[in-house]
Amino acid sequence: QVQLVESGGGLVQAGGSRRLSCAASGRTFSSYSMGWFRQAPEKEREFVAGISWSGGRTYYADSVKGRFTISRDNAKNTVYLQMNSLTPGDTALYYCAATAYDYSSTGVHYSYWGPGTQVPVSS
Numbered sequence: 001q002v003q004l005v006e007s008g009g010g011l012v013q014a015g016g017s018r019r020l021s022c023a024a025s026g027r028t029f030s031s032y033s034m035g036w037f038r039q040a041p042e043k044e045r046e047f048v049a050g051i052s053w054s055g056g057r058t059y060y061a062d063s064v065k066g067r068f069t070i071s072r073d074n075a076k077n078t079v080y081l082q083m084n085s086l087t088p089g090d091t092a093l094y095y096c097a098a099t100a101y102d103y104s105s106t107g108v109h110y111s112y113w114g115p116g117t118q119v120p121v122s123s
Helices: none
Strands: 001-008 018-025 034-038 046-051 058-060 068-074 078-083 092-099 109-114 118-121
Touching: 001 046, 001 092, 001 109, 018 034, 018 092, 018 118, 034 068, 034 078, 046 068, 046 078, 058 068
Parallel strands: none
Antiparallel strands: 001 018, 018 078, 034 046, 034 092, 046 058, 068 078, 092 109, 092 118
C-alpha cells in the first residue's frame, strides 16, 4: 500500500515556475514507477510526466516536453515536478500516482493516487 500527498500548488503568473512535490508513505515506494497527471476544469484527466522506479527513465506529454521535469528521491520517498514557462493552459488540479508497470501514461494502470494540488496560472 502506498499513500500519496501532493504539495506545492498555488497561484502563479504566466511565464513563472512552480515545483510540486509528492510525498509517499510505505516502504515500497522505490519499487513503483510514478506519474503526474492533471485535470483542467471541464476536461478529461491527462498524463503529464512519468518516471521509472529507479529514476533512470522519464517520459513526458508533448504539451509539457521541454518545460516540465519529473524527478524522484527514493531516500525521501518523494517525487517532484518542476514546471517552468507556465501558461494559463497549464491551469489544472495536479495529481501524482504510483504504478507497478515499468512504463505507462494510462491512468487506469496506476493503483494509488494522491488527492491533488491546484495550480492556477494567471495571464
